[in-house]
Amino acid sequence: MAPTRSAAPHRVDRGARGPAAPAPGPAPRSGRGVDRADVQGIVGSGYGRLPEAVFLGLRVDDGAAGRALLAGLLPLVTSMAADHGTRALNVALGHRGLARLGLPQAALDQFSLEFTGGMTTPTRSAFLGDEGEHAPSTWAWGGPTNPRVDVLLLLYAASDVELRTHTEAVRRLVPADGVEEVVTLPTATLAQRDHLGFADGISQPTVAGLHGEGADGDVALGEFLLGYPNAYGTRTGRPLLPAAADPGRLLFPAPDAGTPSVDLGRNGTYLVARTFALDVTAFWDHAHRWAARTGLPAEQVAAKMVGRWPSGTSLTISPDRDDQAHPVDNAFRYHRDGDALGLGCPIAAHARRANPRDSLDPRPGSEASVRVNDRHRLLRRGRQYDVLPCDQDAGDGTEADAGRGLHFLCVNANLSRQFEFVQHTWLNNPAFAGLQDSPDPIAGAHAPDSGVFPLPAEPVRHRLLDLPRFVRVRGGGYFFLPGVRALHYLASGPSADRRTP
Amino acid sequence: MPEQSAVTVLAPLPAEHHDRAATALADLAGPDRAVPAFDRLAGLHFARLMLLDDAVSPSGTRVGPSLLYTADLDGPADAHLQALADVSGPGLDRAFSCCTDYPTRPDPASRTAWLRAHRIPEAAFYVNTVGRGVSQVRAEARLRKGLEAYLDEHRDDLVDLPPAEIHAVLRRHALTDPDLRVGVVPARRPPLWWRARELAHLLAVPAVLLPLLPVILLALPFVAVVLLIHELRDVPDRQRPDPVAVERLRAGEDHVAHNPFAAVGFLKPGPFRAALTRTVLFAISYAVRHVLNRGSLAGVTTIHFARWVYLSPERMIFLSSYDGSLESYMDDFIDKVAWGLNAIFSNGLGYPRTILLLWRGARDEEQFKNHLRTRQALSHVWWSAYEDLTALNARSNAAIRRGLARRTLSDDEARDWLALL
Numbered sequence: 070m071a072p073t074r075s076a077a078p079h080r081v082d083r084g085a086r087g088p089a090a091p092a093p094g095p096a097p098r099s100g101r102g103v104d105r106a107d108v109q110g111i112v113g114s115g116y117g118r119l120p121e122a123v124f125l126g127l128r129v130d131d132g133a134a135g136r137a138l139l140a141g142l143l144p145l146v147t148s149m150a151a152d153h154g155t156r157a158l159n160v161a162l163g164h165r166g167l168a169r170l171g172l173p174q175a176a177l178d179q180f181s182l183e184f185t186g187g188m189t190t191p192t193r194s195a196f197l198g199d200e201g202e203h204a205p206s207t208w209a210w211g212g213p214t215n216p217r218v219d220v221l222l223l224l225y226a227a228s229d230v231e232l233r234t235h236t237e238a239v240r241r242l243v244p245a246d247g248v249e250e251v252v253t254l255p256t257a258t259l260a261q262r263d264h265l266g267f268a269d270g271i272s273q274p275t276v277a278g279l280h281g282e283g284a285d286g287d288v289a290l291g292e293f294l295l296g297y298p299n300a301y302g303t304r305t306g307r308p309l310l311p312a313a314a315d316p317g318r319l320l321f322p323a324p325d326a327g328t329p330s331v332d333l334g335r336n337g338t339y340l341v342a343r344t345f346a347l348d349v350t351a352f353w354d355h356a357h358r359w360a361a362r363t364g365l366p367a368e369q370v371a372a373k374m375v376g377r378w379p380s381g382t383s384l385t386i387s388p389d390r391d392d393q394a395h396p397v398d399n400a401f402r403y404h405r406d407g408d409a410l411g412l413g414c415p416i417a418a419h420a421r422r423a424n425p426r427d428s429l430d431p432r433p434g435s436e437a438s439v440r441v442n443d444r445h446r447l448l449r450r451g452r453q454y455d456v457l458p459c460d461q462d463a464g465d466g467t468e469a470d471a472g473r474g475l476h477f478l479c480v481n482a483n484l485s486r487q488f489e490f491v492q493h494t495w496l497n498n499p500a501f502a503g504l505q506d507s508p509d510p511i512a513g514a515h516a517p518d519s520g521v522f523p524l525p526a527e528p529v530r531h532r533l534l535d536l537p538r539f540v541r542v543r544g545g546g547y548f549f550l551p552g553v554r555a556l557h558y559l560a561s562g563p564s565a566d567r568r569t570p
Numbered sequence: 571m572p573e574q575s576a577v578t579v580l581a582p583l584p585a586e587h588h589d590r591a592a593t594a595l596a597d598l599a600g601p602d603r604a605v606p607a608f609d610r611l612a613g614l615h616f617a618r619l620m621l622l623d624d625a626v627s628p629s630g631t632r633v634g635p636s637l638l639y640t641a642d643l644d645g646p647a648d649a650h651l652q653a654l655a656d657v658s659g660p661g662l663d664r665a666f667s668c669c670t671d672y673p674t675r676p677d678p679a680s681r682t683a684w685l686r687a688h689r690i691p692e693a694a695f696y697v698n699t700v701g702r703g704v705s706q707v708r709a710e711a712r713l714r715k716g717l718e719a720y721l722d723e724h725r726d727d728l729v730d731l732p733p734a735e736i737h738a739v740l741r742r743h744a745l746t747d748p749d750l751r752v753g754v755v756p757a758r759r760p761p762l763w764w765r766a767r768e769l770a771h772l773l774a775v776p777a778v779l780l781p782l783l784p785v786i787l788l789a790l791p792f793v794a795v796v797l798l799i800h801e802l803r804d805v806p807d808r809q810r811p812d813p814v815a816v817e818r819l820r821a822g823e824d825h826v827a828h829n830p831f832a833a834v835g836f837l838k839p840g841p842f843r844a845a846l847t848r849t850v851l852f853a854i855s856y857a858v859r860h861v862l863n864r865g866s867l868a869g870v871t872t873i874h875f876a877r878w879v880y881l882s883p884e885r886m887i888f889l890s891s892y893d894g895s896l897e898s899y900m901d902d903f904i905d906k907v908a909w910g911l912n913a914i915f916s917n918g919l920g921y922p923r924t925i926l927l928l929w930r931g932a933r934d935e936e937q938f939k940n941h942l943r944t945r946q947a948l949s950h951v952w953w954s955a956y957e958d959l960t961a962l963n964a965r966s967n968a969a970i971r972r973g974l975a976r977r978t979l980s981d982d983e984a985r986d987w988l989a990l991l
Contacts, residue, residue: 182813192820196895301904301935306810410989431869431906441905485897486935493824494898500827500960505714528733528988529725532718 093554095318096331103278103290103297105150107336107552111159111223112293112480113149113279115270115450119157119225120259121232122452124342124476126210126218126252127243129169132562134247136170138220139560141242147225148553149279155227156235160556161340161548163187166219170559172308176333179308183484184339184547189213196489198497198514203542209344209460210544216251221342221548223478229258252459252544254344254476256452263453264347264473265371265511268381272399272424274446288443295482296321296335300444305482307334319558336552338480341447341488344457344544345512346474352511352539359533363524370533373524374510376420384414402427404434411525416502419511422495428502445490447479460543474543484547510536572613572644572703573764576695577651578879579639581688583621587668588635591621594664595950599822606661608953611653613644613704616875616891618830619665619951627884628839628919637666639685640889642875644703651689655681665951693848693886694855696876698961700863701760702968707956710967713744713753717970717991733984741974756975757968772860796842797927804838807920811943819946826957828874828893830949833942835918836885844883846927847917851878854914865965869906872899874961878914886918887947893960900939908932918945966990 097104110116129135139160147157162170164185168177178185186193189205189212199205205212224239226232243250263269277287278297291299295307304325312322312329320331353371360367368391372378378391385408386398404427408414414421421428424446427438456472481487495501496509499520508515510522510533520536551559583591598605598619608617620638627633639662643650654662656678666672666684673680720743721728728736744750759765779786823829837843858867867873876890892899903911912931916924922938924931932938956964973979973987 182811182816186813186817190817192817192823196820196824299935301933303934303936306936430871441901444901444905486901490895490897490901493895498894500893500963503960503962503966505963505966506958525989528731528736528985529721529728530988530991531725532722534722 092317093319093557096321096554103149103294104336106148107554108149108279108294109159109550109553110147110149110152110157111340111450111478111550112338112448113152116152116157116225117259119155119227121227121229122223122225122256122259123232123236124252124254124256125222125224125236125239125250126216126254127220127222128217128249128251129166129219129247130249131247132169132171134244135166135219136560136562137244138242138248139170139556142222142239143553143556143560145239145242146553146556155231157223157225158235158239159223159550161221161223161342161550162559163217163219163221163546163548165217167549167559169219171562172333172559173310173314176308176310179306180549181306181339181484183489184549188341188545188547193489197492199542199545200514203514205545208542208544209457210252210254211342211344211546212544215459215544216249218252218546220248221340221546255454255456255458256476257455259452262379263475264349265352265375267372267375267377267379268397270449270451271377271381271397272420273448274443276448286439288446291482292444292446292487293338293448293480293482294335295337296323296332299482300440307332307337309333315558317561319554319561321554333551333555333558335555337555338482338550339484339488340548340550341477341479341481341484342544342546342548343477343542344454344474345477346457346460346472346541346543348537348539348541349473351537355533355537355539359531363531363533365531370524373415373418374522374533376414376418376423384408384418386413388413402434402439404428404438409433412527415522415524417504417507417510417522419496419509422501422509423491423512425495425502445487445495447481447487447491450478450480452476452478457543474540480550508536512540572701573760574615574697574700574703574875575643575645575647575650576692576875576877577639577641577643577647578690578692578877579685579688580690580879580881581637581666581669581672583635583637583669585624585634588621588624591635591637591665591668592950594668595619595621598661598664599951602664605664606658606951606953608658608661609955610657611643611650614650614953615642615644615704615707615955616830617641617951617953618832618889618949620832620947620949622834622881622887622947625834625836625885628836629884633882633885636881637669638887639665640877642697642891644705647689648686651685652678652682655679655685690879690881693851693878693880694858696858696867696873696890697863698867698874699865699965699968702757702964704955706757706968707959707964709752710964710971711956711959713750713974714967714970714991716747716750717744717753717974721991733981733988734979736988737973737979737984741977744974753971753974756972768860775856794926797846798925800838800840800842801916801924801926804923805920806922806937807941807944809944810940816943819943819948822948822952824895826954827960827963828872828891828954828957829896829899830952831890831892831896831899832887832947832949833945834881834885834887834947835920835945837917838919839884843917847886847914850914850917854878854910865961867907868910870902871962871965872902872960888915889949891954893962896942900942904932904935904938911938920944 145158224235226235274288276293278290289300291297299305309323309326309330310333312331315331321335323330323332356367356371360370380391380393381397382392383398383401385401385406425442427434431437453475496512497514499506499508506521508520517538518535522533522536524531618640622636624635625633663676744753872893874891879887881887909928912924912928915921916931922931922934970990
């Protein structure tokens with residue numbers, strides 16, 4: 070590392086821009102609870118009270134400038150403890166971005182292989198189903214032909230005006246040289262329903278120590294935050310640095326390291342970003358076509374594919390009609406509540422395969438089944454969008470649908486066992502839960518017009534054939550969402566006494 | 571309904587021919603896929619060719635590279651060797667011609683002799699469903715497709731009939747279609763002599779061991795203490811797999827419904843581990859032969875075939891064909907059968923630390939996954955007879971056939987049966 074870079078953060082005159090980030094004192098040497106001030110807010114909530122959002126992708130060409138940016142952003146970063154204003158900002162970093170910011174190779178190598186390699190390595194693209202017209206080479210952002218996104222900024226605000234002010238304030242912190250905003254992803258105002266007309270984001274895991282108080286059935290904290298015991302009672306691998314690399318004791322000590330080490334991962338996690346263009350017309354055309362063939366109402370056919378009624382009502386609890394009068398039930402289970410065969414909610418339905426609850430081995434219907442299921446959970450934090458300005462390939466804008474879609478965001482500590490497993494083994498897999506030729510009807514990768522959607526019925530099932538692809542992958546990336554202390558650490562940059570031995 | 575056999579052929583490869591053999595296998599996996607003509611070998615479920623790299627044993631001896639051929643098949647193994655030597659001759663020649671003693675002018679007879687000479691035994695061989703042959707799997711897949719298509723077409727005419735009557739209609743339809751007719755008769759059971767032999771083995775092993783039981787029980791506490799001492803001295807792997815190697819392995823995975831898996835490793839040194847490994851493999855072999863032979867390996871329903879083979883007294887290979895991704899395979903192992911994995915694999919060098927053979931080990935998720943990826947070997951050439959079918963698919967197709975083969979079902983039985991479609 071060039072020693073001159075260590076002075077970089079001082080280039081930003083924080084005093085001139087409002088409250089300076091209080092440099093955190095030495096990290097406590099022990100303590101079992103989560104330090105909420107150290108966890109970025111997006112882990113704890115999707116900022117439902119802030120309906121406006123925009124995501125900015127930045128490329129860092131100069132490490133010092135990148136660190137200056139981080140230092141400038143720090144006072145604005147929203148932690149879980151400070152999640153109450155009319156604005157919020159969270160910061161996520163790509164693997165190459167971390168390298169640009171000066172993180173030593175030894176630390177970079179300790180991140181998970183999925184994050185290190187990135188979402189667009191060829192084998193990973195094949196695994197996720199990002200092939201053909203979904204391939205990264207066709208993407209609007211995050212692909213090999215797009216500008217690299219080293220820093221992903223998530224900005225939220227209570228109103229449109231507020232978001233504009235917020236965005237301007239953040240943009241003013243971007244150094245003129247060495248950092249460039251390369252992607253702007255506006256979002257639609259947060260609504261009750263998604264573009265397909267369905268309530269979304271209903272089933273989220275309750276995480277011990279974040280939302281729940283450690284009740285039975287809560288998912289282990291280490292599934293969503295690095296540095297804590299996960300569902301197997303061990304700490305997921307993450308970058309640990311020699312204690313000497315952190316003279317200011319910004320970071321927490323790592324309890325599970327052989328030699329005295331500090332934990333760069335603690336209170337951080339991985340953020341998955343995927344942009345899906347959604348062909349709403351094709352979805353409803355398909356629902357109407359098969360409504361005519363099956364004699365079922367189109368809304369019911371659509372609900373069967375989604376796995377819930379438009380209001381969010383469970384098909385298992387209310388198989389025949391949407392029940393808008395009652396609050397959405399999310400405590401149900403498929404087998405325990407008598408829907409083993411999928412006569413209410415089809416086994417192939419999107420919601421059922423994204424979270425099969427007690428549907429799978431071992432012993433469907435048992436607590437053991439739920440425990441295994443809960444090793445593959447995601448905290449979903451996505452937002453809808455109406456336009457994707459960076460997309461050159463969204464059609465000519467005349468069709469009703471041009472450009473609509475979802476910026477899917479999710480948080481998990483183990484990309485391979487959580488996000489990638491769900492996408493591959495539950496959504497894409499045509500043989501999910503013993504099915505044949507049946508990928509997820511909404512989010513599954515399959516050749517166009519090739520999938521089958523079995524709709525169980527007595528005494529003879531329906532089958533919806535020639536399943537089109539309603540979703541097209543338009544961008545994405547894997548990011549590290551550091552804890553606040555880790556952000557401070559990264560912003561303060563490498564110094565002479567911080568080199569790894 | 572044939573019984574299943576395993577074939578394992580191991581041939582040492584002169585080190586100087588390593589690259590030539592690797593190229594030959596890469597061709598057979600790529601542009602020359604059709605050369606071995608595995609699809610012309612009746613009764614072949616899975617076949618693979620691998621190049622095992624050289625290695626250094628814990629005692630410091632150098633083990634040269636070798637070539638491995640394995641097959642999971644219906645019927646007797648020797649008949650497969652003969653068919654292979656004949657039908658797949660050009661493929662065999664391409665793969666094995668680098669081996670020192672491979673016939674210089676190969677013909678079916680000399681190839682067969684060579685294959686027999688290099689065949690090695692399996693220490694244990696798991697078959698998902700004993701007796702279900704390739705032709706049955708394929709016929710039942712066609713049957714299901716045919717019945718599904720008929721239901722797609724005629725659902726409206728059927729829904730108002732009682733379930734038992736729908737079953738009867740489907741049966742009549744199957745009788746008229748030559749492709750589906752096979753489904754109206756049940757799959758044949760294995761021959762009587764075979765069932766008698768299995769029964770004899772099932773009874774003979776406990777009969778022999780029973781008198782030894784007091785001795786075994788007395789010895790158990792001492793074995794446990796020795797085991798604990800060994801486990802305390804074990805040194806688990808700490809390294810993470812090499813990203814480049816993982817990419818190479820991944821490139822060969824997740825193209826069809828199932829994947830090949832292979833892991834090679836040395837046993838922990840010493841007579842105690844050697845004896846323990848033999849004992850555990852004996853138990854596994856007995857269990858998979860008589861108990862775990864109907865679609866589930868102690869709760870894991872995604873494995874078609876698996877085998878454990880001694881490459882040398884101190885080095886083993888585990889091979890399997892499993893459904894889904896390696897991640898889901900490893901998760902299944904950890905979540906459902908960690909104790910079983912521990913019992914056998916903890917005798918391998920570098921395995922995550924176990925307690926009394928069965929506990930911890932694989933439950934140390936990340937270490938276990940790193941260990942498997944580190945020990946994983948590339949299955950250079952791999953062939954499947956039914957690429958689109960998972961083991962659960964084959965099982966459910968067989969259940970469809972069992973139901974169709976019955977002349978009549980009650981309404982309740984027919985309702986359950988129709989839910990399979």
